[in-house]
Amino acid sequence: DTAVSQTPKYLVTQMGNDKSIKCEQNLGHDTMYWYKQDSKKFLKIMFSYNNKELIINETVPNRFSPKSPDKAHLNLHINSLELGDSAVYFCASSQGSGGQPQHFGDGTRLSIL
Amino acid sequence: AQSVTQLGSHVSVSEGALVLLRCNYSSSVPPYLFWYVQYPNQGLQLLLKYTTGATLVKGINGFEAEFKKSETSFHLTKPSAHMSDAAEYFCAVTNGGGYNKLIFGAGTRLAVHP
Numbered sequence: 001d002t003a004v005s006q007t008p009k010y011l012v013t014q015m016g017n018d019k020s021i022k023c024e025q026n027l028g029h030d031t032m033y034w035y036k037q038d039s040k041k042f043l044k045i046m047f048s049y050n051n052k053e054l055i056i057n058e059t060v061p062n063r064f065s066p067k068s069p070d071k072a073h074l075n076l077h078i079n080s081l082e083l084g085d086s087a088v089y090f091c092a093s094s095q096g097s098g099g100q101p102q103h104f105g106d107g108t109r110l111s112i113l
Numbered sequence: 114a115q116s117v118t119q120l121g122s123h124v125s126v127s128e129g130a131l132v133l134l135r136c137n138y139s140s141s142v143p144p145y146l147f148w149y150v151q152y153p154n155q156g157l158q159l160l161l162k163y164t165t166g167a168t169l170v171k172g173i174n175g176f177e178a179e180f181k182k183s184e185t186s187f188h189l190t191k192p193s194a195h196m197s198d199a200a201e202y203f204c205a206v207t208n209g210g211g212y213n214k215l216i217f218g219a220g221t222r223l224a225v226h227p
Contacts, residue, residue, distance in 0.1 A: 099213065107156050
């Protein structure tokens, strides 16, 4: 009974392609996030949605476009993939603010050839 | 702006020894602090959190951390290391505001030797 699930787990593709990563949570949370973990394991937030509304949009190239069809889903679409996009992308969710802990998925490892 | 510094990117201990992973934070508002653990090829799992109240917080797997405002620290400890504790540990801070944005430290890799 996975709480936050991401698909696919691995994504290998060529430079210039467009790809999507999907995330679903069954915790009933109202806020979802995308984080990027680089090759040195450093984690940085990219986006956050609260009840389908974008509330955090860090300095991320506009080739990255998140979409939240409902509060249980947050997808990430990436256009014109570049070598520097190779990383592990984590989806997370939490209930509201007030320092509520975030629950993470297992990540999607994106490799650009 | 908030930030987190984890001292020591690698820590190595013997099985049964004390584990001490250091975390210092910077925040202009009262912080909410977290420790997460990441096992290989897995996501992050919450170990413990500090929001308000008791400054010594206990988490899963025998870990605990103490919030020290005067030292701006939130060090993670475990009295006796197990082989299964070998993993990457991340300290994180948020101001608990409407955006609940987590700022992570660079992580500390814990190795446990027999």
